[in-house]
Every structure is written in C-alpha cells, then in structure tokens.
Amino acid sequence: MNAEKTPWKNWKHITKLDPDKYISPDVLEIIVESGTDAIMISGTQNITTKNTYQLISLLKSYKIPKILEPVTPEVVLSEDVDYIFVPLVLNASDVDWIIGKHKDWIMKQSITWEKVIPEAYIVMNPESAVAQVTKSKTDLATDEVIAYAQYAERYLGLPIIYIEYSGAYGDPNVVKRVTESLNKASLFYGGGIESQQDAVEMKRYADVIVVGNVVYTSIDKFIATIPR
Amino acid sequence: MNAEKTPWKNWKHITKLDPDKYISPDVLEIIVESGTDAIMISGTQNITTKNTYQLISLLKSYKIPKILEPVTPEVVLSEDVDYIFVPLVLNASDVDWIIGKHKDWIMKQSITWEKVIPEAYIVMNPESAVAQVTKSKTDLATDEVIAYAQYAERYLGLPIIYIEYSGAYGDPNVVKRVTESLNKASLFYGGGIESQQDAVEMKRYADVIVVGNVVYTSIDKFIATIPR
Numbered sequence: 384m385n386a387e388k389t390p391w392k393n394w395k396h397i398t399k400l401d402p403d404k405y406i407s408p409d410v411l412e413i414i415v416e417s418g419t420d421a422i423m424i425s426g427t428q429n430i431t432t433k434n435t436y437q438l439i440s441l442l443k444s445y446k447i448p449k450i451l452e453p454v455t456p457e458v459v460l461s462e463d464v465d466y467i468f469v470p471l472v473l474n475a476s477d478v479d480w481i482i483g484k485h486k487d488w489i490m491k492q493s494i495t496w497e498k499v500i501p502e503a504y505i506v507m508n509p510e511s512a513v514a515q516v517t518k519s520k521t522d523l524a525t526d527e528v529i530a531y532a533q534y535a536e537r538y539l540g541l542p543i544i545y546i547e548y549s550g551a552y553g554d555p556n557v558v559k560r561v562t563e564s565l566n567k568a569s570l571f572y573g574g575g576i577e578s579q580q581d582a583v584e585m586k587r588y589a590d591v592i593v594v595g596n597v598v599y600t601s602i603d604k605f606i607a608t609i610p611r
Numbered sequence: 612m613n614a615e616k617t618p619w620k621n622w623k624h625i626t627k628l629d630p631d632k633y634i635s636p637d638v639l640e641i642i643v644e645s646g647t648d649a650i651m652i653s654g655t656q657n658i659t660t661k662n663t664y665q666l667i668s669l670l671k672s673y674k675i676p677k678i679l680e681p682v683t684p685e686v687v688l689s690e691d692v693d694y695i696f697v698p699l700v701l702n703a704s705d706v707d708w709i710i711g712k713h714k715d716w717i718m719k720q721s722i723t724w725e726k727v728i729p730e731a732y733i734v735m736n737p738e739s740a741v742a743q744v745t746k747s748k749t750d751l752a753t754d755e756v757i758a759y760a761q762y763a764e765r766y767l768g769l770p771i772i773y774i775e776y777s778g779a780y781g782d783p784n785v786v787k788r789v790t791e792s793l794n795k796a797s798l799f800y801g802g803g804i805e806s807q808q809d810a811v812e813m814k815r816y817a818d819v820i821v822v823g824n825v826v827y828t829s830i831d832k833f834i835a836t837i838p839r
Contacts, residue, residue: 469766478706482759485766489758496765530717531710537724538697538713539767 389542390448390466391569391591394420395610396582397450399573399595401426402434408441410602415445418609423468423593425452427512427549432458439463452502456488461495470545472504473531475517502543503535507557508574511549525557529564536568546589548574550596552581558588577601582608617770618676618694619797619819622648623838624810625678627801627823629654630662636669638830643673646837651696651821653680655740655777660686667691680730684716689723698773700732701759703745730771731763735785736802739777753785757792764796774817776802778824780809786816805829810836 391397398419400406403426406414415422422445424438435451435458442449443463451464461467472480488494505528506519514521523531528546535541544565546558552575562570572589576582577597585592594608619625626647628634631654634642643650650673652666663679663686670677671691679692689695700708716722733756734747742749751759756774763769772793774786780803790798800817804810805825813820822836 473710476706478704478709481706481709482701482762485762486755486758489761489766490754494765499766501766501768526718527714530714533717534710534713537722538717538727538729539769540729541767 389569390421391543391571394591395586396608397421397423397571397591397593398598398605399423399425399452399593400438400598401595402431402438403429404599406438406441406598410598411441413602414598414605415442415447417606418611419447419594420591421448421450423450423452424464425450425454425595427454427516430454430458432460435460453488456484456491459488459492459494461498465498466500467495467498468500468502468543470502470504472506472513472517472519473535474505474519474521474523476520477518480517500543501541502545502571503532503539503541503568504545504547505531506547506549507553508548508551510551511547513547513549525560528557529561532561532568532570533564536565542568543571544568545571545573545593548572551575552577553585555584555588558585562588562590576608577604579607582610586610617797618649619771619799622819623814624836625649625651625799625819625821626826626833627651627653627680627821628666628826629823630659630666631657632827634666634669634826638826639669641830642826642833643670643675645834646839647675647822648819649676649678651678651680652692653682653823655682655744658682658686660688663688681716684712684719687716687720687722689726693726694728695723695726696728696730696771698730698732700734700741700745700747701763702733702747702749702751704748705746708745728771729769730773730799731760731767731769731796732773732775733759734775734777735781736776736779738779739775741775741777753788756785757789760789760796760798761792764793770796771799772796773799773801773821776800779803780805781813783812783816786813790816790818804836805832807835810838814838
C-alpha cells in the first residue's frame with residue numbers, strides 16, 4: 384500500500400468491477416495483467432459489505448492500485464485498498480448525494496482520510512441506475528455541464544471531474560468541450576466503452592477512461608479498450 | 612488591490628456591512644479605523660447592484676481589505692473589492708444554495724477567479740433570513756455540525772468554515788467543539804456579538820469573528836468588539 388497524492392495523473396485506463404457481478408479468478412488475472420492502470424471496485428445496486436469484501440479479497444495478491452468507490456456509507460472498507468474515491472454528484476437534485484450521505488459517513492466511522500479522494504460526478508444518462516438513485520438532472524446543455532465542471536474545479540478546487548454516462552456511450556463533443564474548459568482538474572470519462580475505437584475517441588479528450596460493463600460480456604473486447 | 616492567497620490567516624475581526632442599511636461616511640471612517648481587519652459587504656434581503664455599488668464606492672478610498680460576499684449571482688461585482696467570498700451552505704436542504712446558484716453565476720458571467728474564495732457556511736439560527744431563504748436544517752446535534760465542518764475541510768478541502776448564527780448569539784461550546792475538530796481550515800464565527808465579552812468569548816474558539824448588526828445600533832458597542 385503506497386498512497387501517492389495524485390496517482391491518476393499517470394493513469395489512462397481504469398477498470399471498474401462490480402461487487403454484485405461474478406468474475407472468475409482467471410478472468411480477473413487477465414484484467415489485472417491487461418495493462419489497465421487501476422481497479423475500481425464500484426457498483427450502484429445490491430452492494431453489501433460481504434460482496435465488496437469478497438472482491439477486495441480476490442484482488443489482494445495483486446499489486447495493481449485498488450480503489451474503492453463506495454456507493455453508501457455502510458460499505459466503506461479501507462483495508463486492502465489503496466484509495467477510496469468518494470463521489471459527490473454535482474447535478475443530483477437530492478442533497479444527500481452531495482453532502483448528506485458524506486456527513487452520515489463522517490459521523491459513523493473513523494475515516495482513513497489519507498486514502499480519501501473526492502470525485503465530482505456529472506451523471507448524464509437518465510436511464511442509468513445512478514441517475515435514478517441520485518435524481519440527477521441529466522437534461523443539460525453543454526454550457527451547463529461545463530459550468531458544473533468549473534464549479535468543481537475552480538470554486539471547490541476538486542481534483543477529479545467524472546463525466547458518467549453509465550451504460551451508454553456518451554457524446555464525445557461534450558467531453559471535448561469540458562476538457563477544454565478545465566485547467567488543473569483531471570477529467571474521467573465512463574460509459575459504454577466497448578471497443579478500441581470508443582476508447583481511442585474518448586481518451587482523446589478525457590485524461591482517464593473508465594471501462595466496466597464489457598468486462599462481463601467479452602474479455603476480448605475489454606482488452607481492445609486498453610490504450611497502447 | 613493586492614490579493615493574497617489566504618489573507619484571513621492574519622485576521623481576527625471582520626466587519627460586515629449591509630448594502631441595504633444606511634451608514635454615514637463619518638461612521639464608516641470610524642469603522643475602517645477601528646482596528647477591524649477587513650470589511651465584508653454582505654446582506655440577505657433587498658440586495659441590488661445599485662446599493663452594493665454604493666457601499667463599495669463609499670469604501671473605495673480606504674486601503675482596508677474589502678470583501679464582497681454575494682447573495683445572488685446577479686450582484687457579483689469584482690471591481691474595487693479585493694476578494695469575493697462565495698458561500699455555500701452545507702446544511703441547506705435546497706441544492707441551489709450549495710451548487711445551483713453557483714452554476715448559474717458561472718454560466719452568466721466572466722468571473723475574476725483570482726478573487727474568489729469559497730466559504731462553507733453552517734447556518735444555525737432558524738429565525739434568521741439566511742436560514743429561511745436557504746431552507747437550512749438548523750436542528751443539528753453538535754456531532755452533526757462537526758461532521759459538516761469535517762466534510763468541508765477534509766473531503767472538499769475548503770479553507771473557511773463559517774458558523775453563522777445571524778442575529779443571535781450562538782453556543783460557544785459548539786464553536787469550541789468544531790474548532791477542536793479542524794486541522795487546517797479557518798473557523799469564522801458570526802452572530803450576535805455586541806460586547807467585548809461576547810467578542811472575547813467567541814474569539815477564544817473562532818479564528819475570525821464577524822461583527823455586523825451592532826454597527827447600526829451602537830458604534831461604541833461595535834468598537835468594544837475589536838480584539839486588542
């Protein structure tokens with residue numbers, strides 16, 4: 384465990400694994416050795432301490448950076464992960480996903496703050512579980528997306544802006560416009576990357592691309608998303 | 612105009628002046644020369660570009676640091692002020708006062724970011740205009756107030772936590788507990804300071820005390836609140 388301050392500055396590709404989905408140890412080994420820069424343990428539905436801990440245990444013997452991205456305060460484990468990337472959802476209409484759950488987490492737990500990195504999400508796909516759970520306003524003009532990103536970067540001074548299309552491939556022009564509006568923050572993009580072409584296109588604008596679902600449908604397609 | 616990064620680290624006492632209230636040039640001179648460290652131009656109700664500009668104009672010839680604390684995106688003037696302290700209200704139940712108005716401001720204006728400092732408010736007095744306008748949840752256990760403060764300091768990394776009792780003298784024990792829970796952020800306290808005793812008590816725990824209303828009722832009482 385060796386927590387650098389801004390490790391993602393050297394990353395291009397993160398693999399998101401869902402504790403609620405089965406993955407075989409063999410496939411996990413292929414992922415870890417694929418060239419992906421880090422593993423993010425993250426899901427929206429049916430996330431429990433048990434399935435989160437199981438996935439972390441499977442990863443334990445690998446040296447690859449391991450990030451827990453908790454969805455609720457109940458499932459924050461800091462042992463055996465290098466980082467805890469804690470999201471806030473800039474375009475949530477429910478204040479719980481901006482401050483409320485975080486406050487409850489701070490009240491209930493002893494937090495390993497050295498591992499905590501804030502991530503400012505902009506949730507774009509109205510069909511996604513994350514948009515529905517957080518009641519995100521996804522009907523946004525590009526200028527509004529940019530304003531959210533600038534709020535996070537320049538007003539709050541947060542290090543990561545995460546454009547999340549979760550389950551759908553997003554609009555590269557939105558990602559391009561947001562990246563052009565940022566000075567210091569790193570831009571993460573996630574959603575619908577299932578081929579080399581998708582990955583190359585979004586990586587052109589995002590600092591880091593996050594690839595998730597395709598891992599569970601085709602490991603070959605997943606491998607094609609790794610930048611080379 | 613000489614904007615330092617964290618000027619408030621050398622401040623003890625800020626005077627808050629309300630653009631909606633009349634102040635004579637003579638009284639203004641007494642205030643500026645009283646030993647207060649900065650003037651904050653701030654109000655909640657009936658704030659217009661016109662009355663804000665008038666107050667800024669009256670202050671123009673003085674060298675004392677001038678801070679605009681805008682209440683709405685419509686009244687953000689950056690000329691002739693050294694800093695723009697932009698609040699977010701941690702315990703607002705209306706997301707507008709955390710992100711929404713800020714996003715609109717960013718969309719509509721060209722912002723002098725070098726002057727902008729974020730302030731994380733915790734609004735404590737349910738009777739106050741600010742509590743009502745922001746729909747703040749003021750019925751908070753001290754542990755909850757601390758959790759909000761830690762969210763702002765450790766999660767967001769904000770430089771100023773502002774405990775605002777606006778119009779009422781607060782609970783020194785709450786201020787004490789919050790200050791003990793912070794590492795780096797500066798703690799501002801505002802509300803009901805009308806005597807030397809009030810000022811000394813709150814200054815014991817807060818890094819900076821903010822004095823406002825008493826200016827309009829008794830300039831002698833105001834003078835007594837300046838730390839010496």
